[in-house]
Amino acid sequence: MIQAFGLTSQSHKGLPPAVDDVSLEARAGHVTALLGATGAGKTTTLRLMLELQQGRGLTYFRGRPLHRIAHPAREVGVLLGEMPGHPARTVRGHLRMLSAAVGVPARRADEVLEVVGLVSLRDERLGTLSRGMDRRLGLACALLSDPHTLVLDDPADGLSTRESHWLHGMLRAHATQGGTVLFTTSEPKEAARAADHVITLEQGRLVADQVAAEFTRTRLRPRVAVRTPHAVRLAALLAKEARTAQRSVEVVREGGNRLSVYGSTCADVGETAFRHGILVHQLADEMGDMGPGAGPFPGETEEAARDAREDVTEPESGELPGHRAVGLAGTAPRGGRAQDKPASQDGSHRPGDRVVPADRRARGDQAVHGSPNTDSGPTEGRGDTAPSPTTVSKAPAPLPPLPPPISARSAPSPLHPLRYELRRATGIGTGFLTAAAVLVTSALTAVLLARVGHTPQARLLAAWPRELPLPPAALGAGLLGALAFGDEFRHPALAADRGSVPRRLGLLTAKLVVAALTALMLAFLAVGCDAEVLYLVYGRELAEVPADWLVLSASWFGLVVGCAWAGVLAAGVFRSTTAGLAAVVAVPVVVVPLVQKALEGASLRAAAGLPARLREVFLLQWPFGGERYLVGAVRVIAQPVGGALTLSLTALLCAYLLTTLRSRVR
Structure with a gap:
C-alpha cells in the first residue's frame, strides 16, 4: 500500500x-493509474514519492x-523513463x-x-x-x-x-496476488x-480520485460503433428519428464507413x-473518448486508436462493472501478498473461495479466489470484436504467470555489493x-625512454x-x-535504490576493493610487460631489478592504488567519469606544487629515526624487523606525489561521507 501526503516539488525562478x-x-491488490496530460506532474x-x-x-x-527501508529495491520495483x-x-x-x-540468487x-x-x-x-523489448526488460x-x-512511469x-x-x-497478475501497482499514463482509455x-492530475494538482467504473462513466462517453457502406444514409436516418422522438442522439462520422x-x-x-x-x-457498444471527433490521444497512432476502440466493449448484462473472471495457473504465494488458488474442477468450492455466478462459469471463465476486488475497474475486454451484426465478447485470456516467489531472502551480506x-x-x-x-602504451613508452637514455632504472621499468x-x-x-562510479551515473542501473547511485558505504567499500585489486594487477602487469619488452629489444642490462626493489615496489603499488581510489571517490563526489579522471591528474599537476610550497622553509624536518621515537612514545617493540616496513611506508607518504595523493584521498573521502550523510538526513 502506498500513502502519499502533501507532495510538493520545489519551485524554480518564481x-x-x-x-x-x-x-x-x-491500495494493495489494486492497479492504480495516475492520469494526466504531458506536463501534468x-x-x-x-520521483517525490x-x-x-x-x-x-x-x-x-x-x-x-523509503529511507527507513533497509533494502528499498526489495520493497519497491521501479521503472522510470528509459530502462537504464x-x-x-x-x-x-x-x-x-x-x-x-x-x-x-543469480538464477x-x-x-x-x-x-x-x-x-x-x-x-x-x-x-x-x-522499444517493446526494452519495456519487457524494464x-x-x-x-x-x-x-x-510496483511503481512504473508510463510503462506502455x-x-x-x-x-x-x-x-x-502482468500488472493485473501482480495485483491479483496482493501486490500494489501504481503506473502513470496520459491516455484515459488506457x-x-x-x-x-x-x-x-492537472497542472500539478489532484483534480479527481475515482474508481475505474465511475471514471468511465464520467470521463469516457459510451457510444455505439457502426461500420456500414451506407454510413451517410444511416447517419441521416438516425438523426431524423432522434428529432422525431425528441431524443438527444449525436451521430459522428469518423471517416470512411x-x-x-x-x-x-x-x-x-x-x-x-x-x-x-x-x-x-x-455494431458494438464502446467506451469512447472525451468527445466526438477527438481523434487519437497524444502519442497514439490512428491505427492504435482504432485497435483500442475495437478491443474495448461494454460488459454483458449480468456482469458487475469492475469485476472480471480470470485464471492464474501455476502461481504460488508471494512475499507480502495473499495466496490465490484455482477453482476445483468438479464445481465444488473450498473454504475461502469466491462463488462465481453460473452464467459466468458457463462462458468458460475461471475464478480468482480470495478477497474480492470491490473497487476494480471496468472489464478490459481483451478479446477482439468480431465483424458481425452483433458483438460477442470473448472470455478474457488467463493472466500471464509471474516469476516464482523467493522462498527465503538472505540476510544482508558484504558479498552482495562485492558480487555486484x-x-x-x-x-x-x-x-x-x-x-x-x-599495457601497450606503457611498453612503447619504456622502449622510447630506453632509446633516449638518461632515465633511472626505476622510472624506466x-x-x-x-x-x-x-x-x-x-x-x-x-x-x-x-568508471566504477561514472558508469553508475551515466547508466543508472540502481535508480530504484535511493537515487541514481545508492549512497551505501558497503557499495563504496566494494568499489574500492575491486579498484585496488584491478590497480595492483595492472601495476604488476605493466612492470612485467615493460621489463619483458626491454629485455627483448635491448637485452638483460635494462631489465635488471633495482637493489631497493622492495621500497620501490611499495611506492609503485601505492601510487597506482591511490590513483584508482582517487578516481573512484572523485567520480562518486562529482558524479562524472571525466571529473574523476581530472581529479587524478590534478594531484601531480596542482596538489603537489601546493604541498611543496606549503612545506618549504626552515621548519622542514626529515622523518629519520621515526621508528625509534615511536618505540619511545608507545613502548612498543617492532618484531621481525618491522622498522624497515614502517620506514618504507613513511618514505612513500613523504614523497611529493605520495603526500599529495594521501591528502587528496582524505579530502575526497570526507566529501563522499558528507554527501552520504546529507542524502540520509531528510
Whole structure:
C-alpha cells in the first residue's frame, strides 16, 4: 500500500511548482493509474514519492518511508523513463548484476527472463533492443527482487496494442496476488482498461480520485460503433428519428464507413438499419473518448486508436462493472501478498473461495479466489470484436504467470555489493580494453625512454618520463576507478535504490576493493610487460631489478592504488567519469606544487629515526624487523606525489561521507 501526503516539488525562478500538495493512496491488490496530460506532474510525483527529487511531503510504503527501508529495491520495483543500463551489457548479464545488488540468487535472472519472454534475447546487448523489448526488460528488472509494490512511469509508452495488453496483464497478475501497482499514463482509455482506480492530475494538482467504473462513466462517453457502406444514409436516418422522438442522439462520422453514435443503443441502431435495409458490418457498444471527433490521444497512432476502440466493449448484462473472471495457473504465494488458488474442477468450492455466478462459469471463465476486488475497474475486454451484426465478447485470456516467489531472502551480506561490483566491472569490455591499451602504451613508452637514455632504472621499468605527471599505469588505474562510479551515473542501473547511485558505504567499500585489486594487477602487469619488452629489444642490462626493489615496489603499488581510489571517490563526489579522471591528474599537476610550497622553509624536518621515537612514545617493540616496513611506508607518504595523493584521498573521502550523510538526513 502506498500513502502519499502533501507532495510538493520545489519551485524554480518564481514559477509555480510542478507538483503542488498532491495526496494519494494506492491500495494493495489494486492497479492504480495516475492520469494526466504531458506536463501534468506525473513523473515528478513519482520521483517525490521515491525520494529521487527534493521537495516536501511524505510517502509511506506499507507504513514506512523509503529511507527507513533497509533494502528499498526489495520493497519497491521501479521503472522510470528509459530502462537504464550500459548499452554494451547483455540482457542476462544486466539482470545478474542487479541480482547481486539486491541480494537475490543469480538464477532469478533466468526466471524473470522466462516470464517476460526474453529468453531468446538473453545474450543481446541492451543497446540493440527494440522499444517493446526494452519495456519487457524494464518490467523484469522491477520484478527481479519479488517486490510488493510496483511503481512504473508510463510503462506502455510506445508499445503496440498487443504488447500493451500483455503488460497490463502482468500488472493485473501482480495485483491479483496482493501486490500494489501504481503506473502513470496520459491516455484515459488506457487508464479505464487497465486500472481499478484512477487518480487524475492537472497542472500539478489532484483534480479527481475515482474508481475505474465511475471514471468511465464520467470521463469516457459510451457510444455505439457502426461500420456500414451506407454510413451517410444511416447517419441521416438516425438523426431524423432522434428529432422525431425528441431524443438527444449525436451521430459522428469518423471517416470512411465508420459511425459513432452517442446517446443510443445497439438495439435502436440495429432496428433502424434493419427497417431501411441497410447492411451493417459491425455494431458494438464502446467506451469512447472525451468527445466526438477527438481523434487519437497524444502519442497514439490512428491505427492504435482504432485497435483500442475495437478491443474495448461494454460488459454483458449480468456482469458487475469492475469485476472480471480470470485464471492464474501455476502461481504460488508471494512475499507480502495473499495466496490465490484455482477453482476445483468438479464445481465444488473450498473454504475461502469466491462463488462465481453460473452464467459466468458457463462462458468458460475461471475464478480468482480470495478477497474480492470491490473497487476494480471496468472489464478490459481483451478479446477482439468480431465483424458481425452483433458483438460477442470473448472470455478474457488467463493472466500471464509471474516469476516464482523467493522462498527465503538472505540476510544482508558484504558479498552482495562485492558480487555486484565484480559483475559490473567484468560484464562489459571497457575495462579489458583500457587495460590492454595501458599495457601497450606503457611498453612503447619504456622502449622510447630506453632509446633516449638518461632515465633511472626505476622510472624506466614504470615507463614514467619526467615530462609526464603520471605513468600510463597510474592514469589507467585512475580511469578504471573513475568508471566504477561514472558508469553508475551515466547508466543508472540502481535508480530504484535511493537515487541514481545508492549512497551505501558497503557499495563504496566494494568499489574500492575491486579498484585496488584491478590497480595492483595492472601495476604488476605493466612492470612485467615493460621489463619483458626491454629485455627483448635491448637485452638483460635494462631489465635488471633495482637493489631497493622492495621500497620501490611499495611506492609503485601505492601510487597506482591511490590513483584508482582517487578516481573512484572523485567520480562518486562529482558524479562524472571525466571529473574523476581530472581529479587524478590534478594531484601531480596542482596538489603537489601546493604541498611543496606549503612545506618549504626552515621548519622542514626529515622523518629519520621515526621508528625509534615511536618505540619511545608507545613502548612498543617492532618484531621481525618491522622498522624497515614502517620506514618504507613513511618514505612513500613523504614523497611529493605520495603526500599529495594521501591528502587528496582524505579530502575526497570526507566529501563522499558528507554527501552520504546529507542524502540520509531528510
